[in-house]
Amino acid sequence: MQAIQTITHTLNITEVFKTASGTIFQSDSENCWYIDFAGKLNRFDYRCLQKLRKAVYHIDIEGLLMNTNRSADMEIVFICACDHTYILTTLEIIALKELLQGTFTMLELNHIIHDRLYRGAL
Amino acid sequence: MKDIMRIKCLISTEMESILNQQIRKEAQSSSIYLAMASWCDRNGFDGSSVYFFKQADEERQHQLKFFKYVLDMGATAISPDVSGIKIEYNSFREVFEDALDQEISVTQSIKNIASLCHKEQDYVTMEFLNWFLKEQREEEYKARRALELFEVIGEEGAGRWQIDKHVGDIKYDSEA
Ligand SMILES: [Fe+2]
Ligand SMILES: [Fe+2]
Numbered sequence: 111m112q113a114i115q116t117i118t119h120t121l122n123i124t125e126v127f128k129t130a131s132g133t134i135f136q137s138d139s140e141n142c143w144y145i146d147f148a149g150k151l152n153r154f155d156y157r158c159l160q161k162l163r164k165a166v167y168h169i170d171i172e173g174l175l176m177n178t179n180r181s182a183d184m185e186i187v188f189i190c191a192c193d194h195t196y197i198l199t200t201l202e203i204i205a206l207k208e209l210l211q212g213t214f215t216m217l218e219l220n221h222i223i224h225d226r227l228y229r230g231a232l
Numbered sequence: 233m234k235d236i237m238r239i240k241c242l243i244s245t246e247m248e249s250i251l252n253q254q255i256r257k258e259a260q261s262s263s264i265y266l267a268m269a270s271w272c273d274r275n276g277f278d279g280s281s282v283y284f285f286k287q288a289d290e291e292r293q294h295q296l297k298f299f300k301y302v303l304d305m306g307a308t309a310i311s312p313d314v315s316g317i318k319i320e321y322n323s324f325r326e327v328f329e330d331a332l333d334q335e336i337s338v339t340q341s342i343k344n345i346a347s348l349c350h351k352e353q354d355y356v357t358m359e360f361l362n363w364f365l366k367e368q369r370e371e372e373y374k375a376r377r378a379l380e381l382f383e384v385i386g387e388e389g390a391g392r393w394q395i396d397k398h399v400g401d402i403k404y405d406s407e408a
Contacts, residue, residue, distance in 0.1 A: 124233045126233070136233055136234070136236065138233065138234040138236075141234070141236050141239070142236075156236060156237070156240045156241075160308070217235075217236075217237055220233050220235055221235050221237060221238050224235040224238065225238075
């Protein structure tokens with residue numbers, strides 16, 4: 111947490127969405143996002159964030175939950191062309207999905223505000 | 233907070249996904265027309281075969297038009313996989329019935345995109361789409377006219393031979 115506060119201060123980043131299991135920040139100066147999740151703080155640019163979303167949204171969570179004969183309750187989330195790999199349990203995948211859904215809702219809201227308030231007024 | 237998503241990409245995620253569906257649909261159309269060209273060629277309907285080869289080419293161009301638009305707007309265009317294309321037809325007439333069905337379903341899916349454009353007030357994509365709306369007018373007209381040849385000429389005697397000879401003559405030249 112201390113580390114994140116320092117980063118927030120020096121990089122001038124804004125919290126986009128936060129859940130009990132993680133937080134996503136946006137950096138306006140770097141045009142990117144920082145994801146604090148599963149004990150890691152990772153940087154994602156536009157393309158990588160889209161890829162992460164696609165990867166997470168495509169995981170068949172219901173299938174994972176219904177599957178009883180799995181040896182390990184783990185799913186490897188690998189996002190190609192990005193430096194980050196997540197190895198997550200089913201519960202963590204649900205948590206990450208929730209975090210991403212909230213984040214994209216906030217970004218959509220931010221987009222609407224920009225459109226209506228700033229872009230329309232120019 | 234900066235609107236980074238919008239800076240990177242003009243269209244919404246939903247729009248990107250529906251346009252990618254259309255890319256698949258156009259690719260499918262192209263493959264279907266190619267299968268029709270093959271069937272017609274195999275069964276001695278050379279005129280119709282040429283007609284469907286041309287249609288297949290046109291659909292490929294439609295696919296690329298959507299593909300490039302998606303890329304130009306900063307989104308991801310996905311090269312589609314097309315499978316399950318019909319090879320055999322029960323009759324010469326069935327080929328043309330299927331062709332019209334296919335065009336009607338394409339018109340419908342383009343109308344669905346238009347409706348999303350209105351919902352999102354995405355006038356940029358709407359303007360791009362106008363070309364396709366007009367194109368569908370021609371596509372449906374041609375498919376309908378072709379099928380009508382079966383009524384006008386009739387299939388008896390040298391009927392099918394006549395139909396095959398005249399399919400290539402169908403033109404749509406409305407300036408409206
Ligand atoms: Fe088309
Ligand atoms: Fe067409």
